[in-house]
Amino acid sequence: xxxxxxxxxxxxxxxxxxxxxxxxxxxxxxxxxxxxxxxxxxxxxxxxxxxxxxxxxxxxxxxxxxxxxxxxxxxxxxxxxxxxxxxxxxxxxxxxxxxxxxxxxxxxxxxxxxxxxxxxxxxxxxxxxxxxxxxxxxxxxxxxxxxxxxxxxxxxxxxxxxxxxxxxxxxxxxxxxxxxxxxxxxxxxxxxxxxxxxxxxxxxxxxxxxxxxxxxxxxxxxxxxxxxxxxxxxxxxxxxxxxxxxxxxxxxxxxxxxxxxxxxxxxxxxxxxxxxxxxxxxxxxxxxxxxxxxxxxxxxxxxxxxxxxxxxxxxxxxxxxxxxxxxxxxxxxxxxxx
Amino acid sequence: xxxxxxxxxxxxxxxxxxxxxxxxxxxxxxxxxxxxxxxxxxxxxxxxxxxxxxxxxxxxxxxxxxxxxxxxxxxxxxxxxxxxxxxxxxxxxxxxxxxxxxxxxxxxxxxxxxxxxxxxxxxxxxxxxxxxxxxxxxxxxxxxxxxxxxxxxxxxxxxxxxxxxxxxxxxxxxxxxxxxxxxxxxxxxxxxxxxxxxxxxxxxxxxxxxxxxxxxxxxxxxxxxxxxxxxxxxxxxxxxxxxxxxxxxxxxxxxxxxxxxxxxxxxxxxxxxxxxxxxxxxxxxxxxxxxxxxxxxxxxxxxxxxxxxxxxxxxxxxxxxxxxxxxxxxxxxxxxxxxxxxxxxxxxxxx
Numbered sequence: 001x002x003x004x005x006x007x008x009x010x011x012x013x014x015x016x017x018x019x020x021x022x023x024x025x026x027x028x029x030x031x032x033x034x035x036x037x038x039x040x041x042x043x044x045x046x047x048x049x050x051x052x053x054x055x056x057x058x059x060x061x062x063x064x065x066x067x068x069x070x071x072x073x074x075x076x077x078x079x080x081x082x083x084x085x086x087x088x089x090x091x092x093x094x095x096x097x098x099x100x101x102x103x104x105x106x107x108x109x110x111x112x113x114x115x116x117x118x119x120x121x122x123x124x125x126x127x128x129x130x131x132x133x134x135x136x137x138x139x140x141x142x143x144x145x146x147x148x149x150x151x152x153x154x155x156x157x158x159x160x161x162x163x164x165x166x167x168x169x170x171x172x173x174x175x176x177x178x179x180x181x182x183x184x185x186x187x188x189x190x191x192x193x194x195x196x197x198x199x200x201x202x203x204x205x206x207x208x209x210x211x212x213x214x215x216x217x218x219x220x221x222x223x224x225x226x227x228x229x230x231x232x233x234x235x236x237x238x239x240x241x242x243x244x245x246x247x248x249x250x251x252x253x254x255x256x257x258x259x260x261x262x263x264x265x266x267x268x269x270x271x272x273x274x275x276x277x278x279x280x281x282x283x284x285x286x287x288x289x290x291x292x293x294x295x296x297x298x299x300x301x302x303x304x305x306x307x308x309x310x311x312x313x314x315x316x317x318x319x320x321x322x323x324x325x326x327x328x329x330x331x332x333x334x335x336x337x338x
Numbered sequence: 339x340x341x342x343x344x345x346x347x348x349x350x351x352x353x354x355x356x357x358x359x360x361x362x363x364x365x366x367x368x369x370x371x372x373x374x375x376x377x378x379x380x381x382x383x384x385x386x387x388x389x390x391x392x393x394x395x396x397x398x399x400x401x402x403x404x405x406x407x408x409x410x411x412x413x414x415x416x417x418x419x420x421x422x423x424x425x426x427x428x429x430x431x432x433x434x435x436x437x438x439x440x441x442x443x444x445x446x447x448x449x450x451x452x453x454x455x456x457x458x459x460x461x462x463x464x465x466x467x468x469x470x471x472x473x474x475x476x477x478x479x480x481x482x483x484x485x486x487x488x489x490x491x492x493x494x495x496x497x498x499x500x501x502x503x504x505x506x507x508x509x510x511x512x513x514x515x516x517x518x519x520x521x522x523x524x525x526x527x528x529x530x531x532x533x534x535x536x537x538x539x540x541x542x543x544x545x546x547x548x549x550x551x552x553x554x555x556x557x558x559x560x561x562x563x564x565x566x567x568x569x570x571x572x573x574x575x576x577x578x579x580x581x582x583x584x585x586x587x588x589x590x591x592x593x594x595x596x597x598x599x600x601x602x603x604x605x606x607x608x609x610x611x612x613x614x615x616x617x618x619x620x621x622x623x624x625x626x627x628x629x630x631x632x633x634x635x636x637x638x639x640x641x642x643x644x645x646x647x648x649x650x651x652x653x654x655x656x657x658x659x660x661x662x663x664x665x666x667x668x669x670x671x672x673x674x675x676x677x678x679x680x681x682x683x684x685x686x687x688x689x
Contacts, residue, residue: 035503082524157353158360159664161627162645166361166657169649170368268509272631275511276646288511295515295635299523299530305515316507324503 029329036325042318050112057106059093062283065101070301072096080302096303098293104304107285108311114274114286115267115315117197118204122266123259125205130212131255135243137213138220149217152210164203164269168278171199195284200270208266215258219251253330260323264316271312287312343677350669357665358658362401365649365657372446372652391444404658407441414438425452443655447648453659456644461663462543463533464629464640467563470556471625471632474564475571480614482568483575488602490580498572505569510628513562514635521558528558531637559636563628567621574617578610585609612683619675623668 030036049056071090077083090097094105137148171191191198223229224247232242273279274288282289287308294305371393373384388394392403411428414436418424427440442453486498522530534555535545545552582588583606591601633642641660648656 080519080524154353154356157357157665157669159623159627159661159668161630162661162664165646165649166364166661170364264507268511271509271511275631276634291511291515295518298515298518302515302519302523306519309512309515313508313512316509316512317503320503320507 026329030325033325033328035321036329039318039321039323039325042314043322046112046116046315046318049109050116053109053113057103057109059103059106061102061106061110061285063102065097068093068097068101069099070097070297070304071101072301072303076303083301083303086300095307096301098290098304099297099301102283104290104307107290108287108308111285111287111290111308111311112315114195114197114270114280114284115312118200118266118270119263119315119319121201122204122208123263125201126208126212126262126266127255127259129205129209131216131248133209134213134216135220135247138217139224139239139243139247141221141224145217149214152213155210158207160207161269161272164207164273165276165278167203167206168199168273171202172278192281196279196281197284200273200279203273204266204269208262211262212255212258216251216255219254220247223247223250257323257327257330260319260326263319263323267312267316267319339677339680343673346673346676350666350673353669354662354665358405358662359401361658361661362397362404365652365654366397368652370652372654374652391446404443404655407443408662409440412436412438422452425454427454427457442659445644445648445653445656447651447653447656448644453655456641456656457659457663458542459537460639460641460644462537462539463535463638464626464633464642465543466535466545467533467556467559467629467632467638467640468622468626470560471564471567471628472622474560475567475621475625477568478565479568479571480575482572484579484602484607486572487576487579487583495576499576502569502572505565505572509566510562510631510635513565514559514632517558517562518636528554530558533559533636533638533640559632559638562635563625563632566628567625570617570621571614574614575610578613579606582606582610612679615678615682616675619668619672622671626664626667 068090071088071093072083073091073093073096074089076096077087093103095108096104098104098107133148133152137145187198229242229246232246237245270279270286271288271291274286275292277289277292279288280286290308291305291312294301294303294308298305371384371388372391373379373387379387392400395403412426415434417436418426418429418438422444423441424438425441426438427442428438430437440454442457444452445456448456482498482501486495489495518530521528532555534551538546540546583602588601588606591605596605629640630642630645632638633640634646644656645660647653648660
């Protein structure tokens with residue numbers, strides 16, 4: 001909201017100035033930050049690409065044309081000259097075909113869906129668990145806080161990447177031989193219908209919330225003793241109301257920034273899991289599994305690994321740019337930290 | 339301070355115990371045993387194998403036996419044999435008494451090798467990679483951060499911080515294949531895969547011949563792994579240095595007429611390093627676990643391959659051993675960092 005304020009400024013001069021709300025101020029700073037705008041634009045383009053994938057990628061991503069194995073378009077040879085002597089050409093594939101003759105371009109376009117899904121749902125899960133956990137811990141304090149934070153400390157000692165591999169192995173195989181009608185079976189079905197992404201979300205959620213819990217706790221502690229919270233207590237507001245109406249809106253900024261900056265990590269985790277074969281189920285295309293397939297042929301057909309790798313890098317760039325911009329916009333004092 | 343360290347060590351022990359319980363339960367909850375394969379083994383064979391490795395015992399018995407073998411020192415008078423039960427990490431002979439400690443058990447997958455064998459032969463390679471990557475991270479990150487801070491808001495600052503964003507945006511699985519192609523295949527400057535260091539190792543983990551060959555092989559994987567962390571270090575160094583050079587004591591130093599170089603190196607840099615030290619713990623953790631991915635991409639014979647295959651093969655001792663070992667690494671790294679922190683900043687007291 002903007003407020004017209006007429007007041008007396010320095011030297012008795014009347015001042016007419018527009019005051020901006022914090023949010024508008026932040027938004028203005030964000031839109032002035034060129035890198036953040038570029039990042040946001042790339043993300044919007046990626047979202048559009050993911051939604052309209054069937055229109056952009058005319059070839060189906062799972063169709064295997066074995067006669068077209070490893071075929072490349074002519075122009076690729078000028079980028080990867082080593083391919084020259086043995087490459088088989090076909091102009092049908094924009095970026096070439098993979099080792100079973102699937103269109104690389106289609107798979108990269110559809111692969112955006114997996115990365116973006118992780119980019120948006122990962123933070124939701126981590127925020128959901130982390131904020132609830134952290135705010136209970138910080139709000140009630142004392143013994144509860146002690147115990148809850150010790151638990152987080154212990155989970156911190158888990159080598160996250162190894163733990164998530166173990167979790168994925170657990171999910172992937174436990175649910176393969178279970179009876180229909182049970183809860184586990186239903187989850188398994190849901191996961192299958194999502195191309196294996198559900199378990200990735202759960203895996204990321206289970207390993208990523210601790211940071212958020214710590215941050216939330218610290219932030220809650222810092223506002224808990226403020227006067228307006230005390231005021232809310234005196235008029236008889238419930239704990240839940242104070243938590244959601246008074247505390248959370250005041251600490252949302254740092255949480256959003258931290259979560260945005262964590263997104264590239266989630267994207268990388270998914271790509272890594274798919275890379276070692278514990279991520280999405282084939283034939284769902286994921287940039288990670290494409291890099292894994294392509295790495296095996298990197299000496300002969302570098303395009304198969306390098307294009308999905310570039311797609312992954314661009315996406316992570318965009319989210320990092322946006323996260324940095326958000327941080328600078330919401331809290332200019334933090335410029336350049338983290 | 340010593341009380342603090344003892345408390346932390348006890349706490350560390352609890353953490354490792356909890357990690358071991360969770361890992362143990364989780365891996366046994368995965369259906370299928372280490373000997374269920376696509377091409378089924380005869381039932382009798384599986385029965386015998388299970389018996390040999392005590393896999394039919396109740397879970398809690400198996401767990402306590404494992405803890406006993408790994409954590410409790412054994413005292414015997416018989417010299418160690420060649421069976422997997424006698425393969426202890428530590429074998430010390432004092433008079434007639436043998437003190438043995440840490441038997442991580444056999445590997446079910448790599449027949450004839452114990453987890454200790456894998457630790458002895460492959461862990462050092464992972465450690466070499468991790469340490470090299472940490473060096474790369476510090477060697478690139480710190481100068482970049484210092485330069486950006488000293489030339490704040492100039493083109494150097496923007497370039498440096500731009501490079502840092504680049505660094506955090508390219509994970510190993512992106513940088514790996516691209517580097518392999520450019521430097522290993524197209525330009526043929528460096529060997530695209532492999533590692534030039536084999537057991538036996540000097541002091542248990544150092545390469546025996548540290549030559550050009552070793553550097554050639556290590557360069558790409560270390561940079562690929564360390565670049566992300568170097569970006570973190572660069573940003574942090576810049577931020578803390580910017581804060582420090584605005585402190586009063588720096589102004590005092592300037593007004594005394596000290597040389598700018600002296601001010602930066604002796605006064606500003608030393609104090610701005612403290613926060614950088616604190617991130618070394620988590621950073622080291624990220625590098626250590628990151629070695630797994632890097633090894634898979636660059637075909638390095640470290641722990642990475644063993645861990646990933648051990649999970650799909652239900653190779654229980656390898657899974658347990660690896661996760662426990664890395665958990666100990668992580669808590670130790672954090673402990674060392676906290677102690678270092680108190681040492682560097684006398685204002686910090688832990689008692």
